[in-house]
Amino acid sequence: MTQELLTWLSVLAFITGIIALVLEIFVIPGFGVAGVAGIILIGWGVLLLSVDFTQATAALGVALVATVVLFGLGIKLFSKLKLWQRITLQDKQNSASGYVAPVSEPDISPGMVGTALTPLRPAGAIEINGMRLDAVTSGEYIPPGSRVRIVKLEGTRMVVRVVTD
Template sequence: MVNFLSNISWAALLCFGFGFLLVIVEMFHPGFGISGIFGGILLIAGVVLTATSAIQVLILLVIIISVLGVALTLVLKSVTKGRLSKILILHETQKKEAGYTGTEDLNYFVGQEGTTLTILRPAGIADVNGIKLDVVSEGEFISKDRKIEIIKVEGRRIVVREKV
């Protein structure tokens, strides 16, 4: 039964070779899938050119799946521990000490006073030194045109309290 592999044509051999190559390239450089699609088409063409019975098709499919499974195992190992992990995984960090921040630092507003432009239930808009800010009260309702004080800043969340 496996004797048919000894009579494989050059065209089928090229289809298998380039098919495996393109599918493995797709494993290492995933993207749109063009190389994977063409690789799959070439593998199917190799099976069509080689197999003369349903049993031979099944044997070839088992061989193809086995080879691609081994290749995928090697690719996944390379992604986690090998050279590929150095290419795909970002190792640099942007630390605050180096001047990088994810959001604008609004801590300089703490302690400043302003006026509510909308009703805070508990969120709304306030004017602080001519700057309109989205603010949140500590939970209580604050009417429009009331004096407020900024008590803390958590990222982009500015917490205010009514000035008495």
């Protein structure tokens, strides 16, 4: 290859890499093949343009370190801007503010009997041992006030039937 062709090839690789990165950022969702290809093409273009391989490798290393440092400083400084604070959530969710994790389900097991608080058609609320719980039927309608028995527990889904005895 002639030197002139090699120069144009490196410029073409560099520009194609920038186009691939721009497409990846603004057009293609996520970071995938176009982004990685863009980074590789930009690096390859810089290596081809350099006179000395050692010089190019050192320049790429310095650029990589500078990018990481500037990115870190940018995040630190950008997070202090009023615009950033207006568009991000600043409140913390703690128990002093009233945020508490839901209490784990009490000891509920199949066979327990309770009362339907609302119509179950097929979903509604029941009461067992003074606790209000959500339940579903197998498809039948159960009027409020009916006695119901838990027939199946599937994770958080509680299936009940009318007590007939």
